[in-house]
Amino acid sequence: MSTPDDKQPVKKICIIVSRGSLDGIYPALIMANGARMEGIEASLFFTFFGLNGLANKTLDHMKVSTVGNAALNMAMPMLGMPMTMPFPTWMGALPGVSAFATSLMNKEMEKLDIPPVREFLELISDSGGKIFACKLAMDMFKLKKEDLMDRVDGVLTVGQFYEESTGAGTHILFT
Amino acid sequence: MKKNIAGTEVDVNEEGYLTDMSQWNEAIAAAIAAEEGVGALNDAHMKVVRYLREQQAKGAALTIRSMGKSGVVTTKELYDLFPGGPLKKSSKIAGIPKPVGCI
Numbered sequence: 001m002s003t004p005d006d007k008q009p010v011k012k013i014c015i016i017v018s019r020g021s022l023d024g025i026y027p028a029l030i031m032a033n034g035a036r037m038e039g040i041e042a043s044l045f046f047t048f049f050g051l052n053g054l055a056n057k058t059l060d061h062m063k064v065s066t067v068g069n070a071a072l073n074m075a076m077p078m079l080g081m082p083m084t085m086p087f088p089t090w091m092g093a094l095p096g097v098s099a100f101a102t103s104l105m106n107k108e109m110e111k112l113d114i115p116p117v118r119e120f121l122e123l124i125s126d127s128g129g130k131i132f133a134c135k136l137a138m139d140m141f142k143l144k145k146e147d148l149m150d151r152v153d154g155v156l157t158v159g160q161f162y163e164e165s166t167g168a169g170t171h172i173l174f175t
Numbered sequence: 176m177k178k179n180i181a182g183t184e185v186d187v188n189e190e191g192y193l194t195d196m197s198q199w200n201e202a203i204a205a206a207i208a209a210e211e212g213v214g215a216l217n218d219a220h221m222k223v224v225r226y227l228r229e230q231q232a233k234g235a236a237l238t239i240r241s242m243g244k245s246g247v248v249t250t251k252e253l254y255d256l257f258p259g260g261p262l263k264k265s266s267k268i269a270g271i272p273k274p275v276g277c278i
Contacts, residue, residue: 033239
């Protein structure tokens with residue numbers, strides 16, 4: 001039986017980004033941007049290796065992770081081959097494979113009008129989305145606020161992140 | 176289905192988007208804008224609306240990124256002009272279909 005609570009819309013989405021590969025960060029960026037386009041508030045909280053996507057020195061050079069990725073057959077259609085074509089995981093460790101997969105994916109994403117990481121973060125920031133870095137992970141990786149791209153709204157503790165995530169209709173996603 | 180907007184009978188889908196962009200006029204745009212909570216349309220709104228109609232006529236796929244790069248409006252301005260759904264609401268007001276992309 002449906003109650004009025006079932007119809008409670010998503011008002012705000014807080015997404016934790018913990019992975020620092022290209023394929024690790026994009027889902028969060030797409031979900032945050034998509035939320036803003038629907039009028040939903042969005043906050044991104046970058047922690048652990050996710051900080052790779054905020055550090056000025058690394059964010060323009062993020063790579064697709066190919067080592068241990070058992071689903072690389074998904075990329076085969078980008079090469080005009082069937083999706084069922086096997087791609088043994090050990091091949092992902094060969095020199096150049098990650099760089100090749102990255103350039104392939106970047107090209108496909110550009111075709112779909114998905115911006116590169118820096119431009120995507122700027123787009124989300126311009127749309128009113130918030131970008132935060134995790135203080136503990138910053139300390140661990142010896143990063144300072146000035147090492148991060150200029151759209152970062154702040155460096156937060158876990159407690160501050162939960163404060164940022166208050167309010168009915170707020171959801172937290174871990175990626 | 177048919178709907179009477181600003182004194183004109185137009186064809187709309189179940190979400191209220193015009194299904195025939197040629198039936199659109201500025202009075203219809205103003206009425207949809209009021210309904211969507213966008214308020215009175217000014218020159219900046221109309222610039223976006225006209226651009227959207229041009230792009231739709233060309234068959235271009237619209238994304239929030241392409242809007243920001245169009246030179247017609249910045250991303251920030253677009254969000255300010257059409258709060259609560261920049262591309263969805265501006266498309267509805269422009270009498271074109273709801274954008275289908277995720278970007």
